[in-house]
Amino acid sequence: MFKALADPTRRAILDELTERNGQTLFEICGRLSARHGLGSSRQAISQHLDVLQAAGLVETRREGRYKFHHINTAPLEPIVARWLSKAGTDDGDGAGSGGRDGT
Amino acid sequence: MFKALADPTRRAILDELTERNGQTLFEICGRLSARHGLGSSRQAISQHLDVLQAAGLVETRREGRYKFHHINTAPLEPIVARWLSKAGTDDGDGAGSGGRDGT
């Protein structure tokens, strides 16, 4: 899921779907090159959408020869909370376990 | 920054620092192999820490021959809110702009 967010093009796609949910592949293609200045081909976008769908961030709805893509922000919420929840246990020692390397 | 989160080892490091902030490189090494079952070498972890530091997720404090690593969750908050804030503008059309490919 994090790997899906690692790519700038995929983040731009999410930006696009946030602005206008339920777009087709061709519309995403056009808007990406027009509004984000990305010159990716149709297949590239299609593969990106596959990755986003596999990550659960995008859901698709088939309708005739069109395929609409909808953003799903549900998986985004717990991922960061995992590190935000704690992260107040400052220590300062940390030097008592030397000698392990694994090589 | 997203690329820093894309790697499982780096996420494990963040987990470790969340549990015990201010660890040294060697302690992180030992705890990763002990608690997370990761057999990464010292240099590998060092490079991961460099990436996390470049992403602003980890800050370091030098003290003698020790170097303590502290997690910084500040950059994590706005990244997801970017897509969570809107994402209610469902549309449904989206087929009116065919013909653009860019190739």
Added chain:
DNA sequence: ACGTTATGCAAGTAGCTACTTGCCTGTCAA
């Protein structure tokens, strides 16, 4: 039926990324 439109699948390629290996610098203890 026929051409067009919208999308899908698969193989191949180039660039990136994580990891290793080897050596070096600085710090602490005796």
Added chain:
DNA sequence: TTGACAGGCAAGTAGCTACTTGCATAACGT
């Protein structure tokens, strides 16, 4: 000072990832 400890730098390698190219399939309009 000497040896051990903690960490750093740099080059090389293997696997992954994004992208391209080419063809195939299904729905729609006429």
